[in-house]
Amino acid sequence: MQASSSTSPVSASILMVAAMAILGVIDNVVVLLAETIGLWQFQLTRTLMMLPLIGAMSLIGLGGLRPQRLGAVILRSALVATALMFYFSALALMPIAQALAGLFTSPMFVLLISSLGMGQRIGIWRILAVVVGFVGILCVLQPDPQDFDFNVLLPVAGGFFYALGAVTTRHMCAGESTVVLLGALVIALGLAGSAGLIGLAAFPVEAVNGPAGFVTRGWVWPMSEAIPWVVVQAVGSSLAVFMLIKAYQLGEPSYVSVFEYSVMIFGPLFAWAALGQPVGMMQVVGIALIAMAGSVIALRSG
Template identity: 25%
Template sequence: MSGISAWLRAILMMIASASLFAVVDGVSKILADDQSVGQIVWARYSFAIPVLFAASPRLAWRDLLRTNELRNQIIRGLIPLVISASMVLAVRHLPLAEATVTLYAGPLLVVALSQPLLNEKVTLPAWIGVGVGFLAVLIVARPGFSDLSTYTVFPIVAALFYALCQIFTRRLGAVGELPQTTLAWTLLIGTLVATPAAAISWQPVSIGTWALMIGLGIVFGLAQTFAIRAFAQAPANRLAPFSYAQVVAATFFGIIVFGAIPDLWTFFGVVLIIGAGAYVMRNRA
């Protein structure tokens, strides 16, 4: 596969991942009304495991967990746990738009951290693209921030760990770690840590809620798979603007589930998001 086609494939996987993460946060907000944070995080990880097996039909668990980067795999596996717990707490107490836009300080942090942590050159187009993308996020979500509370710290924490997660994903991909191996360690560590937390805080679960929890895990697994594969094929700072697709997906999720109809400013913001990604792509060299 040529460099251009590999780059395009990485972009598509990044967009798919970001969109699926929007669904994950939206479903988490629905579940957060009746279920504990531990239950929701546990569902994300445990029910994502079948996705791993489906994506790796030729590899046994022993092969999936074989790694030369155990320390980095463990660190990378713990990071999404912090993101998951922080975002569940955020969407439980804050409007989805406000939580999402705060989270999207993350791509800016990816650009800022990719040079010192990955030795990747951060170009001016990359900074411009991410900056315009973040402006577009503000236009789409337009969080009021008039009712800031202590809960705002949760998406801020998630944003920091979001950037670290992408940095570690890229680092592992650069040294030849299989995407399936990274995902396996992520799901294993997440399930092991979340299981006792869920058991301690368990709330009654209806049949409909079980269906939502299972679906949540499957979508989470797909989102993780696409993200890991994307960052294994392209520099973190160049893919960062395309992760803003999560805001676009969250907008549509809001229309379908919560009846939030976007206005012209929203559509203008979406155009800016797409334009920011296209600008970075055009200046990728």
């Protein structure tokens, strides 16, 4: 994102922390709407609600709606949309602490992609950060080698695709308006939702009740129980992204990005207080290690 000519690190950090607090709360509602509707219906209905809000962002001057490099924007949107589909699938199947831990592997994947795939040199501090972050991931996900649950790989897959999206954004979409990138992403999620609904209508799959059937559930009607949570997600996401955009406009990106890790505090804390999701000491240690590793990578990269 492009920074504005005037900077205010304090305002930027406050906006970023506020945005992460909102996301930490609203991502918890996914498990509630997953009780009655499916992933694909959720993405389609949320897209229809968010598009007018994104149009309003453009009207108030946050950025234009015309892409400069359409192909690059489409590629970036497809990668990030794939990442978020994995992440939202994980939210319905596991505590938010584990889902966030998997998604926030993305800075480590970015580093590995930049080093191994693009030949960029990285120093010892960032190499150590990757090792520390990997240990943190193991602490949070706590995979059992004797009875391995492949669901724990869902958010990690999300982190990988999010990293690919980040690299694409940096190298192919640097001149694009943030509103263009956001709008294209939301449209991509809506198209994914439509494709999933069409596929499930053509080839029905018997979905189990509750969140476990989130990915395999087709269109459900009426959706009165889920609509309030979808509205919370749509409005909350739009507001949080607005604040996130402003934070990057006001502050140095490598500095501001460190505060994104506050979502790993707000999300599990709200899940514990409102939903009774437990957070063990090992997971707390893992969250701290992931946040520390990501912060080191961000600052050293900056």
